[in-house]
Amino acid sequence: MKLASNLQEQVASHLRRRILSGQLLPDTPLREQTLAEEFGISRGPIRDALLHLTKEGLLVAKPNVGVKVAAEPSGLKRNVIVHLRREIEASAVTAWFGARDAGLLGRLDDNLALYREACGGSDLGQVVELDMAFHRLIVEAADQGSLVDLWLPIMLRMFLRYSRHRDLMESYREHAAIVRAMHAGREWEALEALKSHIV
Amino acid sequence: MKLASNLQEQVASHLRRRILSGQLLPDTPLREQTLAEEFGISRGPIRDALLHLTKEGLLVAKPNVGVKVAAEPSGLKRNVIVHLRREIEASAVTAWFGARDAGLLGRLDDNLALYREACGGSDLGQVVELDMAFHRLIVEAADQGSLVDLWLPIMLRMFLRYSRHRDLMESYREHAAIVRAMHAGREWEALEALKSHIV
DNA sequence: TGAATGTCATTTGTCAACAATCAATACCCA
DNA sequence: TGGGTATTGATTGTTGACAAATGACATTCA
Numbered sequence: 001m002k003l004a005s006n007l008q009e010q011v012a013s014h015l016r017r018r019i020l021s022g023q024l025l026p027d028t029p030l031r032e033q034t035l036a037e038e039f040g041i042s043r044g045p046i047r048d049a050l051l052h053l054t055k056e057g058l059l060v061a062k063p064n065v066g067v068k069v070a071a072e073p074s075g076l077k078r079n080v081i082v083h084l085r086r087e088i089e090a091s092a093v094t095a096w097f098g099a100r101d102a103g104l105l106g107r108l109d110d111n112l113a114l115y116r117e118a119c120g121g122s123d124l125g126q127v128v129e130l131d132m133a134f135h136r137l138i139v140e141a142a143d144q145g146s147l148v149d150l151w152l153p154i155m156l157r158m159f160l161r162y163s164r165h166r167d168l169m170e171s172y173r174e175h176a177a178i179v180r181a182m183h184a185g186r187e188w189e190a191l192e193a194l195k196s197h198i199v
Numbered sequence: 200m201k202l203a204s205n206l207q208e209q210v211a212s213h214l215r216r217r218i219l220s221g222q223l224l225p226d227t228p229l230r231e232q233t234l235a236e237e238f239g240i241s242r243g244p245i246r247d248a249l250l251h252l253t254k255e256g257l258l259v260a261k262p263n264v265g266v267k268v269a270a271e272p273s274g275l276k277r278n279v280i281v282h283l284r285r286e287i288e289a290s291a292v293t294a295w296f297g298a299r300d301a302g303l304l305g306r307l308d309d310n311l312a313l314y315r316e317a318c319g320g321s322d323l324g325q326v327v328e329l330d331m332a333f334h335r336l337i338v339e340a341a342d343q344g345s346l347v348d349l350w351l352p353i354m355l356r357m358f359l360r361y362s363r364h365r366d367l368m369e370s371y372r373e374h375a376a377i378v379r380a381m382h383a384g385r386e387w388e389a390l391e392a393l394k395s396h397i398v
Numbered sequence: 399t400g401a402a403t404g405t406c407a408t409t410t411g412t413c414a415a416c417a418a419t420c421a422a423t424a425c426c427c428a
Numbered sequence: 429t430g431g432g433t434a435t436t437g438a439t440t441g442t443t444g445a446c447a448a449a450t451g452a453c454a455t456t457c458a
Contacts, residue, residue, distance in 0.1 A: 005262070006262055006263075009262075047247070048246070048247075048250060051247060051250050051251065051254075052250065052254065055250075055251065055254030055255070055352075056254070057348060057349075063203075063204070063205055063208075064205075073345070074342055074345055076290065076294060076341065076342045076345070076346075077342060077345045077346060077349070079290070080286065080287055080290050080346060080349065081349070083286050083290075084283050084286060084287070084349075087279065087282050087283060087286065088279055088283070091275065091278070091279050091282075095275060142275065143273055143275045143276060146272070146273050146275070146276045147275075147276060147279060149256060150256075150276070150279065150280070150283075150352075150353070150356070153254075153349075153352065154349070157349070
């Protein structure tokens, strides 16, 4: 976990985590002044952070009124988001099979170990964090990470509705299956496992 | 053309237009102080605007250093972007065919007339503006416009490399073909025309 | 009554001054 | 001469005060 030197990033990370872990529910309003006092800083960096999160799709803003936590995407939108994520991550995996940099495999293995542990525990925030990190590793590995900024807002919108009732261990097994196929060099299998995992 | 009441949006629109029309080339640095003096306002709204554009992918920021105009997307990234745009806009068109709200057809017809004129002229900024507006109308029409915020950053990244040498009139004819198919109620034809137009 | 208008508190928008950081370069010393 | 280090100027990061906009509520007049 890297911590940024500037306040706006720290605030953004903190709020992002609280939203994704479900501590902040949709429609919850966030006031600049309140947050400023809560963090013990001025409104400036808070503004920046809220702007960040708004552009990431986690908040919605109305001029002169304020921001609130975004609602879960509608059926159509969610469906589109799933397709976009598949497209991006599949492209990344395909690109990886062109070079097969072993570094990625190591990082995925490390992540898997932590993820397995987290899925057994009760800290949903940690689970979300590691799940996202897994997919981020894959996207980062392709094309010098150029796809990350495209992928992140899409991923975040999807995680707005991180199912509170999903079978976490099943999710872990799906991650493991993807990595196993990559280790074995079976591209088609990896892509199929990836696509069926993104739902 | 709607003009926002708050400065940050005005600044963002202005800079966005200058970047998309090619007046500001990739890697051009943008300094907060300089822009503030240029617009005759303080650095606050400038900061907000730059943050906006950074999240939209038109600028890239380095902490404590500043922002510059983003480079054109790499081959792989551009390829992904094309697929994402097709996915989103095709979904929107499909959704439209489910309801066939006539209002959209009228707006598209109006846009087409203006676009034809602009393509004959020499104001590339105007052409870009209308081209984007055309696709935006389509995306906005579906699902109460919920797809717009997903679509916009993708669209903008693609327009970073708005071909300065493309055949504008051909582009107009492609737009017209899409609208014609929609008027006639031929869904498959509209989707094909749309997909082959996005390249 | 009820629609229109005025007011008031809350919240965001804007500003200018100050602090922290970075990158380039001049400097020192082996 | 070359490598490492302090200095300096430019630029972003942060702050607190003030201005403007909004929405809710009270008030007025037909």
